[in-house]
Amino acid sequence: MTVSEPKTGAVLKVSAVLLLFIACKAVGNLSLAWGMKHFPESMSANPLSYVRAMFDPFVAAGVFALVLALLVRMALLSIADLSYVLPVTAVGYVVAAFLGKTFLHESVSRQRWLGTALICVGAAVAGSTIHSKAGGKTK
Amino acid sequence: MKWILVTVMVVATALSDVMQSYEMKNAGEQSLKLRGLMRLLRTIARRRFLILAIMCMAVSFFSFMALVQVEALSFAVPASAASFVLETLLAKLVLREHIGIRRAAGALIVLCGVVLVGG
Numbered sequence: 625m626t627v628s629e630p631k632t633g634a635v636l637k638v639s640a641v642l643l644l645f646i647a648c649k650a651v652g653n654l655s656l657a658w659g660m661k662h663f664p665e666s667m668s669a670n671p672l673s674y675v676r677a678m679f680d681p682f683v684a685a686g687v688f689a690l691v692l693a694l695l696v697r698m699a700l701l702s703i704a705d706l707s708y709v710l711p712v713t714a715v716g717y718v719v720a721a722f723l724g725k726t727f728l729h730e731s732v733s734r735q736r737w738l739g740t741a742l743i744c745v746g747a748a749v750a751g752s753t754i755h756s757k758a759g760g761k762t763k
Numbered sequence: 764m765k766w767i768l769v770t771v772m773v774v775a776t777a778l779s780d781v782m783q784s785y786e787m788k789n790a791g792e793q794s795l796k797l798r799g800l801m802r803l804l805r806t807i808a809r810r811r812f813l814i815l816a817i818m819c820m821a822v823s824f825f826s827f828m829a830l831v832q833v834e835a836l837s838f839a840v841p842a843s844a845a846s847f848v849l850e851t852l853l854a855k856l857v858l859r860e861h862i863g864i865r866r867a868a869g870a871l872i873v874l875c876g877v878v879l880v881g882g
Contacts, residue, residue, distance in 0.1 A: 711873050735879055
């Protein structure tokens, strides 16, 4: 192993934190979307309507999961570059499309699936670079 | 209305991400164990850009809440990635991160995907 290559432990740690972030974000988005779509009041500029929505159990669960995702992401940013984290976490967009179709019965067009596939390719290309904070350098 | 919400969400997210990354790099590596999370919360309370980042995140979040009520989740989430290029650019200009050709190409491919998803 050369000096510029990342240590296996560091790469595993980044990958584990990354997976945890994607899972929290997916669960949070789904729960929030479900709660908001079933919330009887439409959102306005009035902050009270947002506060009232937060008392809905699904919205509250979504907010909790998203806050957890935020903390995990902060930890992730402390061990990996922002320009690495951004594209790799884009896999979450594909997960959102899948969850939207499966659980919220959204109609996802062929164009939208093509877009999600491109997002996966882009994430894979950017993700194949070495994230410098994990002990290596970018390519 | 949906594009106003997307714009507010994107700008607030980009500002928040750059400030978070800047402060978290200065704060050093964080642990996800209970003691580590407590330390992370103390770090947030002490660093002004992190507090500002969280305020921007709140604006972004409320825009997302309103957006997800009227639009499909499979649109709202990918639409939030419109901040992608702006953030990568800011990572290079403000945070002085090295963006190699593969990383830049990956970001551009993701952007193309986001445009298709949102179109």
